[in-house]
Amino acid sequence: MNYWQxxxxxxxxxxxxxxxxxxxxxGAGKTNLLMWVVDGFxxxxxxxxxNEWETLVWFDRGKSSEILQLCxxxxxxxxxxxxxxxxINTFGPEDLDIEKEYFSNPxxxxxxxxxxxxxxxxxQRFLIDPQAFPPVVSKLFKSLILDSFNYKIHPENCPPSLxxxxxxxxxxxxxxxxxxxxxxxxxxxxxxxxxxIQQNVEQxxxxxxxxxxxxxxxxxxxxxVRSSFPSHIALPGAYYPxxxxxxxxxxxxxxxxxxxxxxxxxxxxxxxSDPFKVPYxxxxxxLGFILYHGQMKKKKQPQQKKPSYETLLxxxxxxxxxxxxxxxxx
Numbered sequence: 001m002n003y004w005q006x007x008x009x010x011x012x013x014x015x016x017x018x019x020x021x022x023x024x025x026x027g028a029g030k031t032n033l034l035m036w037v038v039d040g041f042x043x044x045x046x047x048x049x050x051n052e053w054e055t056l057v058w059f060d061r062g063k064s065s066e067i068l069q070l071c072x073x074x075x076x077x078x079x080x081x082x083x084x085x086x087x088i089n090t091f092g093p094e095d096l097d098i099e100k101e102y103f104s105n106p107x108x109x110x111x112x113x114x115x116x117x118x119x120x121x122x123x124q125r126f127l128i129d130p131q132a133f134p135p136v137v138s139k140l141f142k143s144l145i146l147d148s149f150n151y152k153i154h155p156e157n158c159p160p161s162l163x164x165x166x167x168x169x170x171x172x173x174x175x176x177x178x179x180x181x182x183x184x185x186x187x188x189x190x191x192x193x194x195x196x197i198q199q200n201v202e203q204x205x206x207x208x209x210x211x212x213x214x215x216x217x218x219x220x221x222x223x224x225v226r227s228s229f230p231s232h233i234a235l236p237g238a239y240y241p242x243x244x245x246x247x248x249x250x251x252x253x254x255x256x257x258x259x260x261x262x263x264x265x266x267x268x269x270x271x272x273s274d275p276f277k278v279p280y281x282x283x284x285x286x287l288g289f290i291l292y293h294g295q296m297k298k299k300k301q302p303q304q305k306k307p308s309y310e311t312l313l314x315x316x317x318x319x320x321x322x323x324x325x326x327x328x329x330x
Contacts, residue, residue, distance in 0.1 A: 004276065005276070008265050012231050013044060016208040017204070017206065018205065019211045020037075021213055021215065021226065021229035021231070021233070022214035022235060023214070023233070023235065023238040024236050025235075028258075028260060029235055029261045029262075032278060032280060033214075033263060034170055036278050037170070038170065039073050041056055042073055052166065054168045055114075055119070055155045057113065058118055059121050060120050060121060060123075060125070061125070064284055065290045067098070067120055067290060068090070069287065070118050072282065072287075074118050076119075078101070079101050079121050080102050080103070081104075081296050082102045084126045084292070084293060085100075086292060087293060089290070091286075091288050092287070106139050106140040109121060109140065109143075110143060111147075115155040116156075119155075123137070124176075136296070138196060141197055144204075145203070145204065148207040149203070153167070164207055166209075167210070168209075168210050169209065169211050169213075172213070174211065174221065178197045178222040178225045179222060180220055180222050180223065217239065218240055218245075219241065231265075231266060231267055232266035233266065234258070234263060234272070235263045236257075237255070238255040238258075239252050239255065240255075247270040259275075261277055261278055262276065263275065
């Protein structure tokens, strides 16, 4: 472990509630780096007392068999909507420690967490309708914020006396949850989800809840959210606008020409490390594959029936029969 990695451990991993944002183009190694962060948290458990362990929450996008790779780092608890399920198929005799929990309401998720496991939230693969995803995410984060402020979140295996357990939310492509204007669907529900995160991202830090997210591009993420990340990791293709990050913008050429798997750790005040290679932790597809069964559907709002032509005529006739008010006289 070099100087910069030790500093990353000291200033970020060991700082509860400190947000961190990864940026890089497709194929730059963002998912592998997020796995590396998870591995770092688990290795810290050998040094820290159990009341300082982070509860890890991984948002599964269902784009590959990431869950199987997470099993190589630690035991996994998969949180699945009722009526849906996962079918896990492995290529070898490996005994993967995966347990399933089912929820009927997204607000229940935060009360099903297990501190000793990697908690994988499976939502996006079961929400095929693009209009169904934003309202579920909005409800999910709204319940997280309200419950954390009321000290109601207490993962399994946390000490009963621990009022504010440390929680890290790991979100690949966080811009899908809080997109910048013109980058998402533009729906009211999507805007609501981003607004809840933006308004409370700093308050979450005080509750010892942090976001570790990745994005393809700086401007793809909602401005009020991206400005709340004090620490960053630049991967190949990272780009910082001079209007918001003038110091880092001078080194865009360096970030753009990083090799696949390389990164620069960026700390507060935009001090960044030399490029270094992140250890490759493998792919879930090499271990097996996962099939997702079922679908969450957006609840249909009851439609109001339009009054018929005859109903309108009857209403007008009743109005005509009502006595006229006398004009006001001085």
